[in-house]
Every structure is written in C-alpha cells, then in structure tokens.
Amino acid sequence: MAHVSAAERRPQLIKAAIDLMTREGVAAGSTRAIAAELGVAQATVHYTFGTKEDLYRAVMEQLTHDLIAQVERAAPADAGFEETVATLAAALWQTVREQPTAHQLLTELSMFALRTPRLQEALEGHYGEVTAVTAKLVTEAAERTGHQLAQPAETLARFFLAGFDGLSAQHLSLPDEEAELTCLQALVSAVVALAGGRMELVPLPKS
Known part of the structure; x- marks a missing residue:
C-alpha cells in the first residue's frame, strides 16, 4: 500500500471527523471511531494530529x-x-x-x-x-x-x-x-x- 504523508492525511481525517460527528454527535468522535470512518489505523490519527483535542481544533x-x-x-x-x-x-x-x-x-x-x-x-x-x-x-x-x-x-x-x-x-x-x-x-x-x-x-x- 502506498505511503500517505501526514499532510495528505490531515484533510482526509478532518473530513472523516466532520462526517462522523455530524451524524452521531461530538461524543461519538473518538480517535478510534474517526479512524474507522476513514478506514485507517487509530495510530494514524495520533501520528497526524497528536491528540483528539488537536483534531477537534482542526x-x-x-x-x-x-x-x-x-x-x-x-x-x-x-x-x-x-x-x-x-x-x-x-x-x-x-x-x-x-x-x-x-x-x-x-x-x-x-x-x-x-x-x-x-x-x-x-x-x-x-x-x-x-x-x-x-x-x-x-x-x-x-x-x-x-x-x-x-x-x-x-x-x-x-x-x-x-x-x-x-x-x-x-x-x-x-x-x-x-x-x-x-x-x-x-x-x-x-x-x-x-x-x-x-x-x-x-x-x-x-x-
């Protein structure tokens, strides 16, 4: 599988987080759930943003x-x-x-x-x-x-x-x-x- 840089992954994760939380609310927006929304490993979220709060900020x-x-x-x-x-x-x-x-x-x-x-x-x-x-x-x-x-x-x-x-x-x-x-x-x-x-x-x- 081709490597995707953090810069490329960032907008994808932001969109996945917006899509998920729009449907199910902020409480549902765990890093695990957001990763699953995009179909990537949970570690990818932490590698790209550091913390859930950093992703929420984005x-x-x-x-x-x-x-x-x-x-x-x-x-x-x-x-x-x-x-x-x-x-x-x-x-x-x-x-x-x-x-x-x-x-x-x-x-x-x-x-x-x-x-x-x-x-x-x-x-x-x-x-x-x-x-x-x-x-x-x-x-x-x-x-x-x-x-x-x-x-x-x-x-x-x-x-x-x-x-x-x-x-x-x-x-x-x-x-x-x-x-x-x-x-x-x-x-x-x-x-x-x-x-x-x-x-x-x-x-x-x-x-």
Whole structure:
C-alpha cells in the first residue's frame, strides 16, 4: 500500500471527523471511531494530529473557514452600507438554512470546548476569527461608502453575532421561517442604526 504523508492525511481525517460527528454527535468522535470512518489505523490519527483535542481544533477551524468563505464571497462591491450589511447577514443566514448540521456541530464543539481546557484556545480562536472577519467586512463597507461608524466595528460585530447566534439556536431548536425572517430584519436594522448613531442606548442600573 502506498505511503500517505501526514499532510495528505490531515484533510482526509478532518473530513472523516466532520462526517462522523455530524451524524452521531461530538461524543461519538473518538480517535478510534474517526479512524474507522476513514478506514485507517487509530495510530494514524495520533501520528497526524497528536491528540483528539488537536483534531477537534482542526475541525472547528475548518468549519469556521468554510462558513466565512461563503459570506465573504457574497460581499457586494458597489452597494450602499445598509444594503451591504443586509446582504452579508442574508448570506450568513443562508448557511444556517442550507447547512444546519455544520452550525449544530460548531455549537456542540463550542460547548465541549468550554469544559475542555486544551480546547480553550481553539474556542477563543473560533470566536475571535469570526468577530474579526465581521468587523473587517463592516469596516470595508463603511470606508467604501463613506459611512462614519458611530461605534467601533468590533462592537458592531459582537452585537450582530450575539443576535445571530441566538437566531441560529432558535432555528435549530424551534424553527419558524416567518418569525426568523422578521427577527433577522430587526437585527440588521438595529446594527445599521447602532452604526449610524441613531440608536439611543438605555442606561443600565448600577450593580
């Protein structure tokens, strides 16, 4: 049998892990099961990644990069600021509707990572990258259209992603297409209003 290098085996194992855990959940993703999914020895997984946590980290990175790439491809080149934000939000929502298992697996891995010290860095990297890319897209749209942001781009990104994560969880748990569309429109409207300084922030009680 021809030798397969670790560099070649790595994407194969990541895909096998995604396929397996998408079907059966994160708890089923042992190195033995992932190796069996690809039809290789368990030692191959450890040789390629070192530990199960390292493989899980690679899976999170792959899922994140795939989703980000789809949204970035949807970014319009000549639209206004509001239209750009709406287009990007719609593109991201489309990934939820068309690839719900990818979002579910990312959510499951994120919850698993919260209780796994070796995956804390991967979890921070996942949210950090998504936030940074969202902030970059907002900044680029503002600069292209001459739109002065009333709030830092990272704050706008965090606000949008917080609402979007909630909508995604609702779609996976209790879908309602009409309500989801209204909520997504409201979220985009709120982001645009916050970005334009048209949203009055209510003071919170002091603790």
